[in-house]
Amino acid sequence: MRQISFFLFLLLSATSFSLYAREEASPTLRELVNNNKITITSWLNSDKNKTTTVAINQPVILTVDIATPRWFTDGTAIERISIPNIIAQQRNLQATNYSLMNGEQTWSHQRWEIPLFPQKSGRFTVPSIGVKVTVSVKTGKSITGILFTQPHRFSAKRPTSQMTNPDEWIVAPNASLTQEWQYSSSNKSKINKSKDDKAFQLKVGDAITRTVTLEVSDSLAMLLPTIIPNEQMSDLQRYTDPAQLIDKNTRGNFTSIKKESETYILQKGGKVNLPPISIPFWNTTTQQSETLFLKGKTFIVKHTLISWLTTYWYYITLSLISCITLGLLIKRTRLYYHTHPSPDFYLLCQSIYTRTWPHIRLHIYRKYVQKTEQLELKKYKTNNKKEWDIQSEKLQTAEISKFKVLWLWFKIKK
Incomplete structure (x- = not known):
């Protein structure tokens, strides 16, 4: 009986040791990399060999691709990129998952695309970026570790000598500028439209709202310049709404939108001219400078009695003083010539x-x-x-x- 118990003890110990050995035999992430069981590649745009040169504010796409013949058991997490004079903005918070055939094996891929927007001219280095990954192994367990990309270099420059203030320019493959006008009056039936469709007749106290929308592809809303110029005009009071910044993704097409709106309260009669808007635009598709332009408008403002008196009080006062002085002079002259011979x-x-x-x-x-x-x-x-x-x-x-x-x-x- 004792011999049987001892034999069972030895068998149980051997089995436990075997299971323990198998657990210890699970590979590390470094071993997976060395055995080509997981790979990480990165590049700027689609050029893996040459140095990329772009314009200021033109995005350089850093692509990071992780692949394994097993499968990912958790989402990857990429390290935050911090480079002086570069804005790195992840458009997608999750990686793109897909699979490819490599010989007779199916490889699972996770890909990150991170645009880098240079803010000044010069040469830039993208350092090694850490990517946390979790993959399965044959033992049925998951291995978690950090892989690092290779460093990359690119250059940024001013594409034209006209770009003296890059903050005022748009750099993109496509851009559009539109505007809308709204009129608020106590009696809208009296708003007359002129024949040339360029002047409208309003009255003092009416309001004009100008809304301008700038849409730019492949950019960031935070990089778009100010649209409506900040011009002080004594003929009206100006009220500015906070700018609306929108970045949207439509089936992989990224569009940035900036919307500005201003309301003008008419203070004086006569003609009021709201200025045109022009924004310089570097077209990265044609590699040429262009200008986005919107026409201004002219408004004919009708006076109220109070606004007319307020506007012309100086001339009215001067005219009254002149008339009184002239009347006194005529009266004095008549009195003088009552006792003196006429000229x-x-x-x-x-x-x-x-x-x-x-x-x-x-x-x-x-x-x-x-x-x-x-x-x-x-x-x-x-x-x-x-x-x-x-x-x-x-x-x-x-x-x-x-x-x-x-x-x-x-x-x-x-």
Whole structure:
């Protein structure tokens, strides 16, 4: 009986040792790599050999691909990328899973694509990136470890000398710029549209809302420039809504959207011009610089009584002061000439108006005698003596035009 018990003990010990040995024989992740049971490859865009050169703000795609003939028992986790003057933004929070045939074996793949956006010119190095993976082994267990990518290098530059301020540019294969106008009035029936479809008539106190949308492919919304220029205009009050930033993925096509909206409250009458919008755009498909452009609008603003007084109070005050001053001057002049003789020229004009020719001749002779101390008009010396003699002789015998009378009057000088 004791011999049988001892034999069973030895058999149980041998079995336990065998199971323990099998557990210890599970391979490590490094051994899987060395035995080509798991691989990690990485590259920039689709070029594994050459140095990539891009424009500022143009994405460089870092692709990381992990493959194994077994299967992944958990999702991979990639280390956060931190490189000075580069924005690394993962568009997908999960890797792409797929399988490929390698000879007679089916290999499972997990792929990450991470865009890198350089913010300045220069050469950049993407260091080794750690990727945590979990794969199955033949023992039915899972092995977890960290694989590292190879470092990569690329360069960024300003694609054109016109790009003096890269923050104001769009760098993308495609971009579009659109706008919408909305009008708010207390009486919308009075908003008149002009024939040329460029001017609208509103009144002081009405509101205009301008909404501009910028859509750019293969970029980030946070990299898009300011759309509506910040211009101060005294004719209106300006209210700006917070910008809306949207990054969306439609079947692998990445689009960034920036939407800006401003409301203008009209403060003065007359013409109000809202400026056009232009944004410089470097087209990475054609490798040429372009400009996204939106037209501005002109609005005809009708005054209210209060706004008209507020706008023209200076001119109104000046006109009133001028009228009062002129009225006082006229009154004072009349009072003065009630006790003093009227000016000769004023009397001459009255005589011309009534066509009293004896008085006209009297005033001409009086001035002539006072200025020249002579009695005969023909003896007067002037630069146009012939014309003087003709008109002075006609004045003594007949009627001449009032313009000739005035000509004779102003010709008489000392």
